[in-house]
Amino acid sequence: MSEISVGIITISDRAFNMEREDESGPALVNLCQNLGWTVVKSRIINDDFELIKSTLIDLSQESSIDLILTTGGTGLSPRDNTPEATLAVINKLVPGISEFIRRESYAKNHNAIISRAVSGVINTTLVINLPGSPHGAVESLQFVQQIIPHAVELLQGHQPHG
Numbered sequence: 001m002s003e004i005s006v007g008i009i010t011i012s013d014r015a016f017n018m019e020r021e022d023e024s025g026p027a028l029v030n031l032c033q034n035l036g037w038t039v040v041k042s043r044i045i046n047d048d049f050e051l052i053k054s055t056l057i058d059l060s061q062e063s064s065i066d067l068i069l070t071t072g073g074t075g076l077s078p079r080d081n082t083p084e085a086t087l088a089v090i091n092k093l094v095p096g097i098s099e100f101i102r103r104e105s106y107a108k109n110h111n112a113i114i115s116r117a118v119s120g121v122i123n124t125t126l127v128i129n130l131p132g133s134p135h136g137a138v139e140s141l142q143f144v145q146q147i148i149p150h151a152v153e154l155l156q157g158h159q160p161h162g
Contacts, residue, residue: 004037004066004152007059009045011072011082012132016046021070024071027134031141032069036062040064047073051081052085060089060122066152068125069141072132074117082129083116089119090127097128097144104143105136112136 010025017060022044022145029039041059045051052073073082085091097119105112117129117140126148 003036004032004149005040005064005156006032006037006063007041007043007065007068008032009043009055009059009068009070011039011045011047011052011070014045015044015072021036023134024130024132027138028069028071028130028141031138031145035145040054040146047079047081049081049085049088052081053089056086056089056122056127060125060127065125066155067148068122069129069130069137070127071130071137074115075130076114076116080116083118085115086118086127086129088121090122091119092121094119094121094126097147099141101130101140105125105131108139109136121155126151 008028010022014020015022025042025044029042032039041101045055056068059065070082072081092094098117102112102115115131119128128138
């Protein structure tokens with residue numbers, strides 16, 4: 001498998017309005033680079049449902065992006081729209097990724113069970129919603145990082161070995 005190209009979207013009203021620094025996006029950029037993946041785009045947007053949808057679609061239409069990671073907007077707050085916006089644009093749901101992240105996260109933080117994050121596919125791009133905290137986002141990606149190359153290969157039409 002060649003390198004994986006990644007788009008990262010921080011979804012946060014406060015980070016977008018510069019009321020707080022975005023720490024989650026840069027933490028994910030750092031992890032992706034350490035994994036040998038290339039971060040092609042990194043954006044900060046607010047929690048607007050339509051903006052989340054259009055940003056996901058825009059990044060998925062860039063032929064160079066294999067994986068979109070979102071951070072933020074997966075909780076129970078009124079402005080947490082990331083899962084619904086993701087569900088509105090994906091072609092296929094991949095529930096096992098988010099279920100596994102929740103299961104592993106629950107062992108460390110019982111509040112992880114209320115995450116509404118989803119994972120799925122837009123055409124040939126894998127999308128994974130991650131928590132908004134830097135620690136939660138990085139830890140969650142680490143739980144599933146080993147399956148991402150295989151998923152990307154399948155989405156690119158490569159047949160699995162074995």
